[in-house]
Amino acid sequence: MTFSCILASLVLAFATAHSVLAAATTASNRHVKCPTGQVTSNAACCALFPMVDKIQQDLFDGGECGEEAHSALRLSFHDAIGFSIHGGKGGGADGSILVFNSTELQFHANGGIDDITARQFPVFQELNLTAGDFVHLAAAVGTANCPGAPRLKYMFGRPPPKGPAHDLTVPEPTDSVTSILTRFADAGFSPKEAIALLSSHTIAAADVVDPTIPGTPFDSTVGTFDTQVFLEVLLKGSLFPGNGSQPGEVLSPLHGELRLQSDFALSRDPRTACFWQSMVNNQKSMMNQFHDAMAKMQVLGQDTSRLIDCSDVVPVPKPFNQNIKFPASFSKKDLQLTCKQIPFPNLATVRGPAPTIAPVPGS
Numbered sequence: 001m002t003f004s005c006i007l008a009s010l011v012l013a014f015a016t017a018h019s020v021l022a023a024a025t026t027a028s029n030r031h032v033k034c035p036t037g038q039v040t041s042n043a044a045c046c047a048l049f050p051m052v053d054k055i056q057q058d059l060f061d062g063g064e065c066g067e068e069a070h071s072a073l074r075l076s077f078h079d080a081i082g083f084s085i086h087g088g089k090g091g092g093a094d095g096s097i098l099v100f101n102s103t104e105l106q107f108h109a110n111g112g113i114d115d116i117t118a119r120q121f122p123v124f125q126e127l128n129l130t131a132g133d134f135v136h137l138a139a140a141v142g143t144a145n146c147p148g149a150p151r152l153k154y155m156f157g158r159p160p161p162k163g164p165a166h167d168l169t170v171p172e173p174t175d176s177v178t179s180i181l182t183r184f185a186d187a188g189f190s191p192k193e194a195i196a197l198l199s200s201h202t203i204a205a206a207d208v209v210d211p212t213i214p215g216t217p218f219d220s221t222v223g224t225f226d227t228q229v230f231l232e233v234l235l236k237g238s239l240f241p242g243n244g245s246q247p248g249e250v251l252s253p254l255h256g257e258l259r260l261q262s263d264f265a266l267s268r269d270p271r272t273a274c275f276w277q278s279m280v281n282n283q284k285s286m287m288n289q290f291h292d293a294m295a296k297m298q299v300l301g302q303d304t305s306r307l308i309d310c311s312d313v314v315p316v317p318k319p320f321n322q323n324i325k326f327p328a329s330f331s332k333k334d335l336q337l338t339c340k341q342i343p344f345p346n347l348a349t350v351r352g353p354a355p356t357i358a359p360v361p362g363s
């Protein structure tokens, strides 16, 4: 055998061994077929598929983008934001809001949260998940029920929470923009990421801001994860939907719609107005920015090197690929824009008379 021939067979042997190894890695880490039939990247995720089915059945009425899905997303925020990059405010995305509910539900900003923790508790007890894994799986699955939502990342393996979060970590609608951005920065989020997270208010309604009108939505398409809330908050307000002005509430443009003072202020403040406006009718960008900010939020305070990426257990949301529209009777002339740097998109108007927005059922 010549030297070059030896070299060639060595190379061949090495290449073969390498590709066998690569194939084995692919088989075990990329495409595991679970006993239940689904395919996932890691065998440890297989146990989650039946749990996702149970969450859909027992919590989300078989997979709806309803009141429980909306509140599951809100709960993930109120749980995770109990955290500071400087320490001493809680364990972040650890499920402490569920386990230490007798402490955390006393916090003023958690008004109305008891409905969803009470709904989630029995389902949590039936599943073999830590509270953090459960709260953040329920949020990812509930959000996926809303057309237009990004498929959120899901990391698996959070340890049980050690204790309750501290009070005053959850921003309130009465807070100033400075105080809100300072709190987000303390938890590790930029102003841009804070606005990205507020995309969630496109599937949101208020029960306790004005308790006389529970389930009053923040935009006219509360069952769709579109960019409509970014548009509607920029319209001139003219009315209060319920019993006059309440703390944290400002004038709304539509009957049956409630506007938070915090959304109003962030949409017009020089620090955030252009980010806010850039979301309008920019579905792809909104989805990407919300996806990334949520991926960060849902592992706050966690040792990510010990978590497994089980994102492929999250259902694939239905797409939303229409242009959004001004609500009937509204147009460009009704906008209050403070961002001068970027043009406002041209949008059509829904036909007909100004609508009255219906409350979210079951609120």
Ligand code: HEM
Binding pocket: 067, 070, 071, 073, 074, 077, 111, 112, 171, 172, 173, 174, 180, 197, 198, 200, 201, 203, 204, 205, 206, 207, 208, 209, 210, 248, 260, 262
């Ligand atoms: C400036 C920060 C924020 C403030 C001041 C704020 C405030 C509020 C308020 C007052 C409500 C209505 C509660 C009620 O009366 O029932 C609400 C609802 C909601 N919030 Fe926020 N929020 C903020 C950020 C976020 C973030 C970051 C998320 C998620 C990532 C989120 C998700 C939701 C959802 C989904 C609802 C609707 C819950 C439902 O319809 O049951 N919010 N928010």
Ligand SMILES: *[C@@H]1O[C@H](CO)[C@@H](O)[C@H](O)[C@H]1NC(C)=O
Binding pocket: 098, 099, 101, 102, 114, 115, 117, 118, 121
């Ligand atoms: C609070 O936690 C307890 C268990 O410690 C549970 O039985 C109860 O249902 C929870 N209540 C609410 C409102 O979350």
Ligand SMILES: *[C@@H]1O[C@H](CO)[C@@H](O)[C@H](O)[C@H]1NC(C)=O
Binding pocket: 128
């Ligand atoms: C519960 O979950 C743990 C950790 O994911 C796992 O090791 C264990 O086998 C599970 N037990 C049951 C009964 O499913």
Ligand SMILES: *[C@@H]1O[C@H](CO)[C@@H](O)[C@H](O)[C@H]1NC(C)=O
Binding pocket: 212, 243, 244, 245
């Ligand atoms: C309406 O609001 C007023 C003052 O804001 C309050 O005194 C009154 O109790 C409220 N009515 C109801 C039905 O909640």
